[in-house]
Each structure stands twice: as C-alpha cells, then as structure tokens.
Amino acid sequence: MDDPHLNRDVLVALQEVMEDEYPVLLDTFLADSEERLSLLRQQKDAGQLMETAHSFKGSSSNMGAVRLAELCNKLEHRAKISPRSDLQNLIREIDLEFAFVRPLYEAERERSLFEKATVRRF
Amino acid sequence: MTAVQTPFESLTVLIAEDSAADRLLLSTIVRRQGHEVLTAANGAEAVEVFRQQRPQLVLMDAMMPVMDGFEAAQQIKALAGETLVPIIFLTSLTESEGLARCLEAGGDDFLAKPYNQVILAAKIKAMDRLRRLQATVLQQRDQIARHHNYLLNEQRVAKAVFDKVAHSGCLNAPNIRYLQSPYALFNGDLLLAAFTPAGDMHVLLGDFTGHGLPAAVGAMPLAEVFYGMTAKGYGLSETLREMNAKLKRILPVDMFCCATLLCLSFQRRSVEVWNGGMPDGYLHNIASDERTPLTARHLPLGVLSPDTFDDRTEVFPMAVGDRVFLLSDGVIDTCDANEQLFGVERLHQVFTANRQPEELFEEIERALRDFRGEARDDVSMVEVSLLDATQMRPPTLVYSDSGQSCPLDWSVSFEFRAASLKRFNPLPYLLQLLLEVHGLRAQSGALYSVLAELYSNALEHGVLGLDSSLKRDALGFARYYQERNARLDALHSGYVRVHLEVVPTGEGGCLLIRVEDSGKGFDIARVMERPAENVRLSGRGVNLVQQLGRNASWSDNGRSARVEFFWDALA
Amino acid sequence: MSVVTEVSQDGQKLTISIKGRFDFAKHQEFRESYENLTPKPESFEVNLKDATYLDSSALGMLLLLRDHAGGENAEITLSNANADVRKILAISNFEQIFDVA
Numbered sequence: 173m174d175d176p177h178l179n180r181d182v183l184v185a186l187q188e189v190m191e192d193e194y195p196v197l198l199d200t201f202l203a204d205s206e207e208r209l210s211l212l213r214q215q216k217d218a219g220q221l222m223e224t225a226h227s228f229k230g231s232s233s234n235m236g237a238v239r240l241a242e243l244c245n246k247l248e249h250r251a252k253i254s255p256r257s258d259l260q261n262l263i264r265e266i267d268l269e270f271a272f273v274r275p276l277y278e279a280e281r282e283r284s285l286f287e288k289a290t291v292r293r294f
Numbered sequence: 295m296t297a298v299q300t301p302f303e304s305l306t307v308l309i310a311e312d313s314a315a316d317r318l319l320l321s322t323i324v325r326r327q328g329h330e331v332l333t334a335a336n337g338a339e340a341v342e343v344f345r346q347q348r349p350q351l352v353l354m355d356a357m358m359p360v361m362d363g364f365e366a367a368q369q370i371k372a373l374a375g376e377t378l379v380p381i382i383f384l385t386s387l388t389e390s391e392g393l394a395r396c397l398e399a400g401g402d403d404f405l406a407k408p409y410n411q412v413i414l415a416a417k418i419k420a421m422d423r424l425r426r427l428q429a430t431v432l433q434q435r436d437q438i439a440r441h442h443n444y445l446l447n448e449q450r451v452a453k454a455v456f457d458k459v460a461h462s463g464c465l466n467a468p469n470i471r472y473l474q475s476p477y478a479l480f481n482g483d484l485l486l487a488a489f490t491p492a493g494d495m496h497v498l499l500g501d502f503t504g505h506g507l508p509a510a511v512g513a514m515p516l517a518e519v520f521y522g523m524t525a526k527g528y529g530l531s532e533t534l535r536e537m538n539a540k541l542k543r544i545l546p547v548d549m550f551c552c553a554t555l556l557c558l559s560f561q562r563r564s565v566e567v568w569n570g571g572m573p574d575g576y577l578h579n580i581a582s583d584e585r586t587p588l589t590a591r592h593l594p595l596g597v598l599s600p601d602t603f604d605d606r607t608e609v610f611p612m613a614v615g616d617r618v619f620l621l622s623d624g625v626i627d628t629c630d631a632n633e634q635l636f637g638v639e640r641l642h643q644v645f646t647a648n649r650q651p652e653e654l655f656e657e658i659e660r661a662l663r664d665f666r667g668e669a670r671d672d673v674s675m676v677e678v679s680l681l682d683a684t685q686m687r688p689p690t691l692v693y694s695d696s697g698q699s700c701p702l703d704w705s706v707s708f709e710f711r712a713a714s715l716k717r718f719n720p721l722p723y724l725l726q727l728l729l730e731v732h733g734l735r736a737q738s739g740a741l742y743s744v745l746a747e748l749y750s751n752a753l754e755h756g757v758l759g760l761d762s763s764l765k766r767d768a769l770g771f772a773r774y775y776q777e778r779n780a781r782l783d784a785l786h787s788g789y790v791r792v793h794l795e796v797v798p799t800g801e802g803g804c805l806l807i808r809v810e811d812s813g814k815g816f817d818i819a820r821v822m823e824r825p826a827e828n829v830r831l832s833g834r835g836v837n838l839v840q841q842l843g844r845n846a847s848w849s850d851n852g853r854s855a856r857v858e859f860f861w862d863a864l865a
Numbered sequence: 866m867s868v869v870t871e872v873s874q875d876g877q878k879l880t881i882s883i884k885g886r887f888d889f890a891k892h893q894e895f896r897e898s899y900e901n902l903t904p905k906p907e908s909f910e911v912n913l914k915d916a917t918y919l920d921s922s923a924l925g926m927l928l929l930l931r932d933h934a935g936g937e938n939a940e941i942t943l944s945n946a947n948a949d950v951r952k953i954l955a956i957s958n959f960e961q962i963f964d965v966a
Contacts, residue, residue: 182408189411190322197322201315226357230384231313233408503921547932548925552957571957593958597928602937 175238177269178276182236187284198281201235205270212247212263221259222251228266235277240269305422308332308349310340310366311384312358316407320353320384323411327418337361341369349379351421353405356385356396364399371400378428380421384409452510456517463488463521467495468685469558472676473655482509483622483674484551486517488524489688491725491742493560496524496533497678499620500553500595501572512551515540516595526722527742530557530566531605534595538603541596550596554588554620558612560683561743561838564771565618568607570594574638575620576645577610585645586610586768588618609775611768612680617651621658624673628662636665688739700732702803705795712785715753721746724792731796733803733861740842741805741859747835748809748855749790754778756811756853757788762835788812801863807843808856815851868894872906879906884915887923887950895926899933909934914945919953927963942966 187194208228215221229244243266250259307329311317314335321331332349334340338361340354352370356363367381380402396404402424403417465472465487474485482502489495498520502509516537523533534555541551552571559565567588569575575588592604612618628636644661648654655675662673706727710720725742728734734741754760758781764774793808840846843857868891869882881898883891899909909930913919931939944966946954954960 185411186319189326190319193318193322197315197318200318204313204315223357223359227313230355230407231315234316234319236408503925548922548929550925550928552921573956590956590958593961597962599937 177237177239177273179236179238182234183280186235192288194284195281198235198277198284201231202274202277204231205274209267209270212266218252222248225251237269237273240266240273243269302328303422303426304328304330305351305418306330306332306347306349307418308334308340308343308347308352310334310337310343310352310358310363311355312336313355316355316384316409320409323409323414324353324418327411327415329418337363337366340366341373344370344379345373350425351418352379352381354381354383354401356383364395367399367401376432378425380425382417382421449510456510456514464495464688469495469679469681470497470676471655471679472674473659474674475672482513482551483624483672484513484516484553485674485676486520487678488521490524490557491527491738492746493683493686493688493739493743495556495558495560495678495686496520496530497556497558497620497676498553499572499575499622499674499676500551501622501674502551503549508549512541512545512549512596515544516551523722527725527746528722529719530555530568530607532719534568534605535600535603538595538598538605539600542599545596550594552590552594552623554590555607556618556620556678557607558618558678558680560680560686563613563680564609564611565680566607566609567618568592568605573621573623573626575618577612578617578619578651579613580615580617580651581613585619588620606779607775609771611765611771614680614682617677617679619654619677620675622672622674625658625662625675628666628673630665631667636662640665700730702731702796702798705793707791707793709789709791711789712787715757715788715790716782716785720792721749724794728794728805731803731805734805734859737859737861744839744843744857744859745807747838748807748857749792751835751855752790752809752811752813755816756813757790758782758785759813799860802861805859806856807858808854810850810854813853815853818848818852867891868898870898872902876904877907878910879908880910880912882912882915886918886920887913887916887926888918888920889922892922892926896929899930908940908942910942910944912944913947913950916946916950919950924953924957924959927959931962940964 186197190197205228208224211224212221212228215224225244225248229241229248232238232241232244243262247259247262247266250262254262307324309317309320309324309331310333311320312335317333317335321333325331332343332347334343336358340352340358341361343349344352352367354363354367358366361369363383363385367383370379370381381400382403382405383396383401384405384407385396393404402421405414405417463486464470465485467487467489470487472485474483482504484498484500484502486498486500487495500513500516502512519537519540520533523536528536537553545551550571554567554569554572554575557566565577567575567577569588569590570592571590571594574590577586577588578584579586588608591608598604625641626635626637630636640661641658644654644657648657654677658675659673708720708724710718714720721742724745725738728741729738755762758778760774760778760781762774764770764777789812791808791810793806793810795806797804797806836846839855839857843859846855846857848855867884869884871880871882872878873880879899879902881895883895899906911927911930927941927943931941934941942964943954943959946965951965954963954965959965
C-alpha cells in the first residue's frame with residue numbers, strides 16, 4: 173500500500189532505531205514542525221523562507237512525510253522567484269498537509285506507548 | 295580475496311544539525327553504531343564544541359542559523375590543522391553549485407536526507423579509514439624527521455672531527471687558492487695540503503665514491519697517512535703506496551678514491567704529479583700561456599693490491615709564478631636542463647678567455663652558473679702557485695717528547711745497496727734519528743733539504759749515472775725522470791753510504807754528515823766555478839748544500855760529500 | 866628489464882647486458898645477475914652496447930664483479946662501449962684491469 177502522505181516503512185525503521193526514544197522523536201518532530209509553520213506564515217524575506225522550507229523538507233523526509241517534503245521542496249525552489257501570492261498558496265497547502273499527517277503521528281505515538289506498556293507486562 | 299578487517303574503533307562524532315528531530319534521530323543512529331555523540335544546533339556552537347572536545351568526525355548540516363555549515367566547516371578544518379577531521383555534510387542539496395561549495399568548504403563526503411543508516415555506517419567507516427591513514431602518515435613523517443635530525447647530527451660530529459684532521463694542514467699557505475663547498479666532505483671531496491720537512495708542499499685533491507658518511511669515513515685514514523708521512527719527509531711514491539694499501543685494506547671492494555697528488559718543490563722549481571682517475575689537471579706556464587694537461591695515468595686509490603700498484607710519478611719544471619690547477623669532476627659533469635654536460639671544451643674556453651689569473655675561479659663559477667641556471671655546491675677547485683722559496687715560510691714542527699734528555703755523543707753509518715736503493719727511502723728515518731738531538735730541531739728544514747740533496751745526488755748522479763744537464767727544458771725533465779726510473783728498476787749493484795756523527799762542543803754541539811756513493815764522481819772544481827744562477831732548472835744542489843750547512847766540501851773525485859751543522863746551548 | 870643475462874651452452878661464460886643508465890639504481894639487479902650461478906662461469910662479458918652512461922657506482926659494481934670472478938685472475942671483458950662510456954673508462958684507467966673491447 174503506497175501511502176502518498178506517510179511512508180509506513182520509514183516509521184517502522186525509525187521505531188527500530190529509536191527504540192524507547194521513538195515517542196520522544198515523534199514529539200520533537202511535531203513541536204519542531206509547529207514552529208516552522210509559524211515561521212513560514214510570518215517570514216517576509218525570500219531568503220529566510222527558502223531556508224525554513226529547506227529545513228522543514230529535511231525533517232519531513234526523515235520522518236516519512238513524503239508529500240509534506242515534496243511541498244516544502246517546491247516552496248524552497250520558488251521562494252526567490254515566484255510572486256508573493258503564489259507562495260502564500262503553497263504555504264497554505266503545507267499547512268493543510270501537516271494538519272492531515274499530524275493526527276497520524278499522534279496515533280503512532282499512542283500505539284508505541286501502548287505497545288511498550290503491553291510488552292512490559294511480561 | 296580476503297580483505298583485511300580493520301578492528302572497530304569507537305569514535306567521538308559531532309552532529310551539527312539545527313532541526314531538533316533530525317538531530318535526535320541522527321544521534322541515536324550514530325550512537326547505536328557504537329560511537330560517542332556530541333551535538334550542536336548551529337554552526338557557531340559546532341565550532342565551539344569542536345574547539346573544546348576535539349571530536350574525530352563531524353556530521354554537519356549545510357544550512358544552519360547563526361553560522362552555516364560551510365563557514366563552520368572551514369573554521370573546524372582550520373582548527374584541526376594537519377590532522378584530518380572528516381566532515382560529512384548533511385544535505386539535500388543536489389545542485390552542483392551546492393556540492394561544489396561543500397567541497398570548497400573542506401567537506402569530505404555527503405549524506406542525503408532522508409538518512410539511510412546503512413549508507414551512514416559505510417560512510418563513517420570509510421572516513422575513519424582515511425582519518426587513520428592521515429594519522430599514520432603524520433606519525434611516519436615525524437619519525438622520518440627525527441631520524442633525519444639524528445643523521446644530520448652524526449654528520450655534524452663527523453665533520454667536526456674531520457675538520458680537526460683536515461686543518462692540521464696548510465691550505466691557508468699564501469700560494470694556495472681553493473674553492474670547496476662546506477658539504478664537500480659529504481660529497482666525498484677531499485682537499486689536503488702539508489709541508490714536508492724540506493719545505494716542499496704536498497697537495498692532494500681526492501674524490502671518494504659515494505656520498506655522505508661512508509665517503510667521509512674513508513677520508514680520515516687517508517688524511518692521517520698523508521699528513522703523517524708528509525711530515526716525516528716521505529716522498530709522493532711512498533705516501534701513495536701507503537694510502538693505496540690502506541684504502542684497499544679497509545674499504546669495501548666497490549669503494550675507491552680518485553685522487554691527484556702533487557709535490558711542489560720551491561727549491562728545485564718542479565712539480566711531481568700522480569693522477570689516479572681524476573679529471574685532467576692543468577699546469578699553466580705563465581710565460582708562454584700554455585696549459586699542459588695533467589692526465590690520469592693511474593687507477594684510483596684502493597683498487598689495486600700493493601704488489602700491482604703503480605706509484606710512478608711525472609715531473610714537470612715550473613718557473614716562479616706558474617700555477618697548477620686541479621678540479622673535481624663536479625665541474626665537467628654539471629648539466630643543464632637538457633642534460634648536456636658542461637664538458638672540457640667549455641672549460642678550455644674559460645681558460646682562453648681568462649686575462650687575470652686571480653679571477654679564474656670566479657670566471658669558472660660564473661660559467662657554470664650561466665650554463666646550469668643555478669650554482670652548484672659540490673665543486674672543488676684548487677690552484678697552487680710556485681712562489682720563490684724565500685716567500686714560503688713553512689711552520690715549525692711539533693715534537694711529542696718532553697725535551698729533557700737526548701743523545702749527544704754518537705755516530706752511526708749506513709750502507710744502502712742496490713735492492714734497498716730501489717724501493718727504500720732512508721731519509722725519513724735518518725731525519726727522525728737526527729731530530730732526537732734537540733739542538734738540531736730548529737734547523738730541521740735545512741737538515742732535511744741538505745740530506746735529501748746529498749742523497750739524491752749520490753743516487754742519481756753517482757750510482758745511476760744520470761746527467762743533470764738533461765734537465766734543461768720541460769722535455770728533458772720528463773726524459774730525465776723516465777731514465778731515472780728505468781735505471782733504478784734495472785739496478786743490481788752499487789751503494790750509497792751515509793755517516794752521521796754528533797759530538798758536543800761546549801754548551802752546544804756539532805753534526806757531521808758524510809755521504810758517499812759508488813759512482814764515477816764529477817769534476818768538483820768545474821761545478822764550483824759556475825756562477826750561482828737562479829734561473830737554471832738544475833744543478834743548484836751544490837749551492838744549496840753550501841748555503842744551508844757549514845764547511846761543505848767534496849772529496850774522492852766528487853764521490854764523497856761532507857757538511858756540518860752546529861748549534862748553541864738551548865735557552 | 867635493464868640488466869639481461871645470457872649463459873653460454875657449456876656454462877663457462879656469462880654475458881651481462883646493460884641497458885640505459887648504469888648507475889646505483891641497477892646495483893641489486895647487477896649483483897643478482899652473477900652472484901648465485903653454479904657452477905661459477907670461467908669468464909664474463911659486460912655488454913655496454915645500450916648503456917648510455919656510467920657513474921662511479923657503476924665502476925664500483927664492476928670491481929665487485931671482478932672480485933667475485935677471482936680478483937687479479939678474473940677474465941672480464943667490457944664490450945661495445947659508446948664514446949661517452951669509453952671516456953669514463955679511460956679517465957679512471959679501468960682499461961688497465963678490464964679488457965675493454
């Protein structure tokens with residue numbers, strides 16, 4: 173099943189690497205991303221926009237948020253050339269995409285905590 | 295093919311990444327691979343952490359606030375100096391400009407996001423291999439530098455010891471000019487000069503095979519023989535035999551010493567030459583401006599065994615002002631950029647163009663420099679002039695005894711017959727004997743000159759029957775000495791007798807020398823009548839004996855010569 | 866290979882041919898070319914046809930060969946030397962102890 177929004181294989185690998193820290197990673201990502209989104213909405217300077225988009229792209233791809241990473245990539249490349257109005261549209265799309273994947277990550281976080289608790293019983 | 299597995303080494307890795315999630319993820323991955331992790335959230339922090347903790351490897355995000363990855367990388371590389379600290383850039387930059395920037399900034403590799411653990415592990419391993427290679431290279435370089443310093447020091451010590459030996463000679467005499475690089479010794483070049491007791495001068499220009507310490511080590515025993523024998527009054531031939539035998543004995547088979555030896559006699563106005571394997575020397579006749587090449591007729595020293603060694607020399611007349619010029623093969627062998635040799639023709643051109651003899655050295659050096667494009671530091675040149683005997687002041691001999699007691703009343707007689715006359719020079723022994731008498735020491739030069747003159751007259755004119763009038767020109771000179779060697783080789787009868795008698799006279803004493811030979815004698819009266827001419831090449835012997843000794847007289851039809859030396863009480 | 870050897874049918878003569886510069890770099894090769902031959906050849910020839918240059922270490926190597934071949938009784942020929950090489954042999958007077966053909 174090829175999910176365009178969230179690559180589940182990546183999540184599996186991440187959990188395998190992070191082990192007990194997996195929930196922390198997910199939390200950190202979500203907090204980071206909120207910050208970045210707020211920056212994107214505020215930033216006027218094209219250079220800054222480009223950098224923030226680049227950064228967001230990086231962490232999204234690490235976390236398996238495929239479409240989010242793609243959108244950030246687009247914004248990164250267009251930040252210095254497209255008119256403000258186009259960029260605003262793109263930022264709104266990013267906002268929406270994050271809103272979509274956010275509950276998925278939160279669910280993932282819950283699942284892993286439950287798993288840990290369940291396992292611990294034995 | 296089995297690859298050599300390098301053992302796993304845990305590294306300290308610095309992760310500089312501004313995104314907290316990415317930083318957390320990467321740290322965990324790297325820690326899981328067995329390494330210790332340090333983190334930084336921006337470029338400035340990264341540099342500071344590096345400065346304080348000195349991690350061995352850096353994973354650097356390219357774009358970071360405060361100071362970006364490129365700037366941080368440059369600063370970290372600067373701090374690391376010659377140690378290799380691999381920097382792996384974390385980037386999603388795929389544009390070539392971005393990649394180029396990474397390289398410029400000193401990045402060693404890239405890791406793309408999303409992070410792939412397997413690739414990361416492989417890259418860390420590869421970078422670590424490079425890091426360790428660099429560390430080994432530096433370590434070996436330092437080791438080599440240390441050893442090199444030891445060697446330099448050893449050479450310095452060897453040079454210091456050798457300089458002591460070399461400077462017991464008379465290279466600073468007024469009639470010698472020379473050019474020698476400070477590293478000459480370590481190119482195997484050797485230049486020695488010393489006075490004989492009679493005031494003649496022996497000069498040696500030598501060139502050992504090889505370079506460095508092995509060449510220098512051979513030079514020391516050679517110098518000892520040269521100085522020792524010259525000081526005792528031995529001639530060139532005996533000194534050569536001894537030097538050759540010594541080198542043959544102590545040097546490995548493939549080492550030898552090319553050498554030119556000169557004996558310059560200010561009294562007799564001649565130069566005796568032996569050249570074994572060196573380039574041509576030149577005898578410059580100032581009056582005719584002709585240069586006679588002194589070509590190598592012999593093998594270098596240390597090649598032939600004592601019984602096959604050829605010690606025959608050539609003798610040439612010299613006038614006051616004439617010069618002998620010797621050079622090492624560094625001159626002829628100088629190459630230019632096209633590997634063309636400077637060669638003998640160019641040297642001759644410099645000779646021809648030379649107007650002032652004093653400037654010859656500079657002109658040759660300049661010609662070499664112009665030819666090669668730069669100066670050469672391993673060229674040796676020496677020029678020995680014949681000055682008037684009165685201008686030469688040989689140093690006084692140093693004696694090794696305490697000077698307290700000495701024999702004062704004795705006589706001794708020797709008879710040297712054919713076999714001894716052929717191969718044996720008794721003069722050094724006779725002189726050593728006489729120098730036991732302290733009162734005679736101040737006149738050792740005159741004593742030796744007189745003894746040598748009487749002995750050579752007795753041998754050459756008496757026993758061998760040679761006519762000194764043959765020595766009236768250069769060609770005659772050569773023929774005279776050839777004839778001398780031939781007749782000496784063929785000698786089977788005849789003798790030279792030497793009688794020495796020392797008696798005290800009051801506070802001082804008197805030495806009587808009598809030399810007799812078995813020859814036909816000569817017309818004493820006629821020789822005494824001849825006016826003393828300073829320009830003639832020969833026949834000055836009688837005058838010499840008369841001037842240096844006292845009460846010189848000849849009897850028995852010239853076959854017996856007698857002369858006395860006196861000394862007063864010593865202070 | 867810049868040092869080539871050839872042994873005669875009956876093993877009595879060894880010919881060593883030198884190509885290029887005959888200097889210290891050839892030291893090991895040169896020695897190995899004659900050192901371990903059994904039986905030891907009676908006579909030796911060093912063919913210098915393709916030798917461009919000879920320095921003092923080459924002269925030393927020839928002395929080593931001479932020593933190996935019996936010293937004063939050695940039978941060694943140096944053949945086909947070009948003008949430059951001949952000159953070096955002449956100055957050093959090596960033709961007095963080697964047969965220069």
